[in-house]
Amino acid sequence: MNTIDHHWQRFTLKQKLSRYAVYLVLVIAFVQSIQSVEVIPEFLLDAPEQMADMFSRMWPIDFAYYPVAVHDAMIETLNIATLGTLITLIFAIPLALMNASNIVNSAWCHWISRFFLVSSRSVNSLVWALLFVSIFGPGVIAGVLAIAFRSIGFVGKLLGEAIEEVNMGSIEALKATGASWMSILLKGYWPQVLPAFFSIVLFRWDINVRESAVLGLVGAGGIGVVLDDSMNLFQWDRVAMSLLAIFVIVILAEIVVVNIRKRLL
Secondary structure (H helix, E strand, O other), X not given: OOOOXXXXXXXXXXXXXHHHHHHHHHHHHHHHHHHHHOOOHHHHHHHHHHHHHHHHHHOOOXXXXXXXXXXXXXXXXXXXXXXXXXXXXXXXXXXXXXXXXXXXXXXXXHHHHHHHHHHHHHOOHHHHHHHHHHHHOOOHHHHHXXXXXXXXXXXXXXXXXXXXXXXXXXXXXXXXXXOOHHHHHHHHHHHHHHHHHHHHHHHHHHHHHHHHHHHHHHOOOOHHHHHHHHHHOOOHHHHHHHHHHHHHHHHHHHHHHHHHHHHHO
16 A cells, blocks of 8 residues: 655745745845945944044033024924824825725725825825925925825825724614715714724824924924024034924823823723
8 A cells, every 4th residue: 555755844845936036136135225325334434433423512402592492493393293184184084985995986986095195105204395395485384284295195094994994784774774975974984983093193193293303404394494403503512402302292292192092092
């Protein structure tokens, strides 16, 4: 009686070759990147000394500069993040509804919504800021619109996914009673999406606070303007004050978001 020897393998030959091919591509890409970046070894060796020199110039921190310019700039940064997040909802909610397959069945609507959502996420907030600065000029308006248009893709995509994951039992029950589309949306979808909605908006606002801090580097208002002016004038003690203020605000924003989520969710 012939016996067949079964040899267990975790991966087939094709899978092994595919994995090795991926590793090879990664190595080639890494080597090519190193060559294109043109890393200068002398600069790397000198970096610790330069960093120590810069930090020595930042100390002591000019705390007296905070009430002069930093405080108002930080308030402006928070306003940019908040207004930008609120404006985002005007565009993100309709796009999320269009992108949800359990609400809209049209493939054209899905493609249109995905086009705008992907376009929003693919452009960095600094690029958006440069665009709006060229249109509206330097100032807060450019920063608010940059934050808003950058956030549409994030909020719209996550909100659309949350809508698609709702329990359709209550939705079908409302449809069976002959409820209007708006009633189904407000009484069926909204209560189930509400926790995810607040979580997404709060998380995005937290991100926007951090992104708003650097928009001033391209003239879009906020603490970035003060930071850029101090760096251009080589006032490193004031640069340290601006960086410290940004760090404190980011930490406080994180604490606020966590506490609000605990209370609401």
